[in-house]
Amino acid sequence: EAGVTQFPSHSVIEKGQTVTLRCDPISGHDNLYWYRRVMGKEIKFLLHFVKESKQDESGMPNNRFLAERTGGTYSTLKVQPAELEDSGVYFCASSRTTANTGELFFGEGSRLTVL
Amino acid sequence: KNEVEQSPQNLTAQEGEFITINCSYSVGISALHWLQQHPGGGIVSLFMLSSGKKKHGRLIATINIQEKHSSLHITASHPRDSAVYICAVRPGNQFYFGTGTSLTVIP
Numbered sequence: 287e288a289g290v291t292q293f294p295s296h297s298v299i300e301k302g303q304t305v306t307l308r309c310d311p312i313s314g315h316d317n318l319y320w321y322r323r324v325m326g327k328e329i330k331f332l333l334h335f336v337k338e339s340k341q342d343e344s345g346m347p348n349n350r351f352l353a354e355r356t357g358g359t360y361s362t363l364k365v366q367p368a369e370l371e372d373s374g375v376y377f378c379a380s381s382r383t384t385a386n387t388g389e390l391f392f393g394e395g396s397r398l399t400v401l
Numbered sequence: 402k403n404e405v406e407q408s409p410q411n412l413t414a415q416e417g418e419f420i421t422i423n424c425s426y427s428v429g430i431s432a433l434h435w436l437q438q439h440p441g442g443g444i445v446s447l448f449m450l451s452s453g454k455k456k457h458g459r460l461i462a463t464i465n466i467q468e469k470h471s472s473l474h475i476t477a478s479h480p481r482d483s484a485v486y487i488c489a490v491r492p493g494n495q496f497y498f499g500t501g502t503s504l505t506v507i508p
Binding site for chain 1: 403487494
């Protein structure tokens with residue numbers, strides 16, 4: 287079974303440009319999460335999808351960030367326009383259940399560098 | 402203040418040493434996760450536990466729900482154990498993460 291896959295693994299863009307990150311969860315996992323780790327800080331929650339619906343987007347930093355999960359399969363996270371403070375590693379994770387004891391599977395992360 | 406605190410932040414050990422990483426949290430939870438991140442790599446879930454102790458190979462994780470504390474132990478540490486170890490708790494749908502403990506095991 288394939289794990290959670292993310293693309294690209296590393297993206298370097300200039301301030302003001304747009305970047306789109308993609309996450310393919312494990313097949314059959316309705317729950318998809320986006321997290322971000324900024325240099326030196328802890329991983330922070332961004333948002334949670336259940337199938338194609340946004341269950342919780344309270345962690346999204348501002349309206350420059352747009353996440354979608356059309357069809358309830360893969361998800362994209364677009365940053366437009368990117369700012370310097372958006373640099374970090376964006377992790378995607380998926381789980382089969384929303385139960386508090388459900389195991390979470392992480393992707394390799396997409397490292398974003400904004401110059 | 403972060404909901405999850407880990408200590409130490411950095412740890413260097415000689416190969417073969419017994420290692421302990423601690424995690425304290427301030428929210429009510431039903432499960433705690435220990436995660437491992439190798440340099441440049443993704444995150445791997447090591448343990449998910451809600452009570453007592455779990456063991457997997459040379460790794461042992463314990464949790465005390467009443468004291469809101471968990472420990473991750475590595476016996477007979479090896480250089481390939483070098484990684485960042487992250488504690489995460491899940492009070493609801495969200496996860497809260499510690500800042501991680503960077504472990505370096507020297508041959």
